[in-house]
Amino acid sequence: MTTQINWKGSYYDGRSLVPQPVSITVEPTGLTFHIASGTPHFWAYSEIQQTQGRYSGEEVRLERGAGLSETLVIPNANILLVIHQLGGDAARHIHHPGMRHKRVYWTIAAALAALPIIYVIFTWGIPSLAGPITAAIPISWETQLGQFVQQEFTEKEQVCDNAELTDTLETIMGKLITPIQDSPYKFHVTIVDSPMVNAMAAPGGYLIVFRGLLQKTDTPAELAGVLAHEIQHVLLRHGMRLIVQHVSMAVIIAALSGDASGMLSYGLQAAQTLQTLSYSREAENQADEQGLALLQQAGIHPEGMISFFEKLSHADGKGTSPFRYFSTHPPPSERRQHLEALASAHAVHYQNFAFEPDWPTIRNLCDTQQVGSKK
Ligand SMILES: [Zn+2]
Known part of the structure; x- marks a missing residue:
């Protein structure tokens, strides 16, 4: 040979x-x-x-x-x-090719040994990395992503653009935003004509309130309470963090590598994440506490916020679909006690909204089916 x-x-x-x-x-x-x-x-x-x-x-x-x-x-x-x-x-x-099969066995053994590590990265690693990753995401991307998420919602559902309702919301938002210092976000509120009793905060300041929730409020102060809570979710970047935790690895890689377009192509996934997953109890408590503080700084009585959350959590019962917003929040009695204690510690002078008496009309302005009977 x-x-x-x-x-x-x-x-x-x-x-x-x-x-x-x-x-x-x-x-x-x-x-x-x-x-x-x-x-x-x-x-x-x-x-x-x-x-x-x-x-x-x-x-x-x-x-x-x-x-x-x-x-x-x-x-x-x-x-x-x-x-x-x-x-x-x-x-x-x-x-030496004669040693080949031994090496193949070693490769399989190494791959099996790596499985627990991969498991740990996926179940523990990403959530614990979510904080630092979220912190590294520029506000400009967050805002773009939020806009995309808001579009996902408003394309599927009808948006209420009644002028009187929009003006009223702007008045309430204006009061709430005034005390916030150095906010990198511009806040927008969209009312979606859906019977869902829900509200959510997309990243970057895009708040979405569903008609069902608006109609459940008895006073503008109650709506202000919900908005203050949602504003805090934005300022604390809870939505962005939830998205980082739950969307695919590709978004995280895009975020880390500085590829904004890569991240934005996951807007739909981000929207679904926000709609279907809930914040941690810790995040909800934080939004409650800081939201209450914001109401007080704006001169809005916090009783509206406290009673509204309590009212809807009773209506909720088992936390089933239309009231999902409240199914993930702290137990109502605990929540009321906690918020009342915080509120009394910082008693301030409160003012009522000028449009208070018209609220039963205003809160129904979004309902297109009832438009004929109102006005
Ligand atoms: Zn919340």
Whole structure:
């Protein structure tokens, strides 16, 4: 049996991506080959590192030098047998295909060992990384993502644009926003004509109130309480954090690599996340506490907020669909006690809204079915 000492391959000089075809000769101390210009090359086995070709079907890849190393790629892995046959001890560090199955078993074992690590990253790693990742997301992206989420909602449902209702909401929002200092967000409220008793805060200041919730309020102060709570979810970046925790790994990678468009292409997923998942109890308590403080700073009596949350949590009963908003919040009695204690600690002078007596009319302005009977 003759030993084949000449092999076809490609040479990369480390500076260009263009391969140069070469014929490689296997010698006892190393490999020799000539590139097109005619320059002879000799690579001693001691200089050679094998970076590919340990598995059957793979091309053999040999490199020399650090950094932008020179590379030889040989399609036929049998060259390795000849290198071992002729090179002996000098070629010991180069993979011997005879050892192949052992390596395959090791690879499988290593993959199995990695499974718990992957599991930990997915169940524990991402949630605990969500804080720092959220903090690294620029406000401008958050705002764009919020706008996208808001569009997802408003495309599917009809938006209420009644002028009197819009003006009223702007008055309430204006009062609430005035005490906020250095907010990076511009707040927008959209009323969606849906019977759902729900409200949500998309990232970046896009608040969505569903008609069903609006109609359940007995005073503007009650609606102000809900808005104050949602404003705090935005300022505390709870929605952004929830999205980071639950959307696919691709969004996180996009966020970390600075690819805004990559993140924005997940707007739909983000919208679904906000609609279907709930904040942690801790986040809800925070939004309650800071929301209450905001109401007080705005001169709005916090009793509206407290009683509204309590009222709807009773109506909710088992936390089923239209009242989902309240199914995830703290138990009503505990919540009232906690908020009342906070409110009495900072008693301030409160004012009523000028449109208070007209509220029963205003809260129904969104209901297109009833539009004829109102006015
Ligand atoms: Zn909330």
